[in-house]
Amino acid sequence: MGRLNQSDPIDPSLAFSASVDQPIERSGCEPQLGGSLCERAVWVDESVCIGCRYCAHVAGNTFVVEPHLGRSRAIRQDGDSTECIQEAIDTCPVDCIHWVPFEDLHTLQSDLIRQDLQPRPRG
Template identity: 70%
Template structure:
């Protein structure tokens, strides 16, 4: 019987993970995750699909009712991709880590109204 791999590798592999940075971290330009996930909150309709699929990555921001990516390493890449594919308005994207600061600044400069039913913690719209 022939194996497509060398089974003796299992005996040579270390069970202890390295303590410090390995150089493979995305922040250091590594290949673990070359892209970051970004939610364009101006387009988000607050459907909550992404937060149900990848709950360690996405949350619904309480004052506006829109989705926000809170962790880049919260869920597996395939789980995050599934959340992206379930978005009905296509507001979740893979972007480069270096783009995040500029995207945050652009988003902070926008005026957005809260989505959904008003709650005590949300800003209320005034009727005229």
């Protein structure tokens, strides 16, 4: 296969017809299979959070303070390094941030939605 010239048009349909050179090999360590490399997610129990903002100051790409309720929330699982997220967890004065299995996130979110959380007073 020759080099492409900048002026040569590229047919976008080639992306859909490209063959996979190597089949995907499964190791058994995939998180969905419960392997030893099982990933975990960070979860903020907003019903306990006091809105101190420590976690958002330490790991600002992972945590924000939700403006209406005044409580911290994890917005990205890959926003900061694991070490940075752990530091944010360690700074929490009410211990409301936890590592949980990814599979538990949906249930935890559903449980939180059913709670009648009131906005934190701003002060």
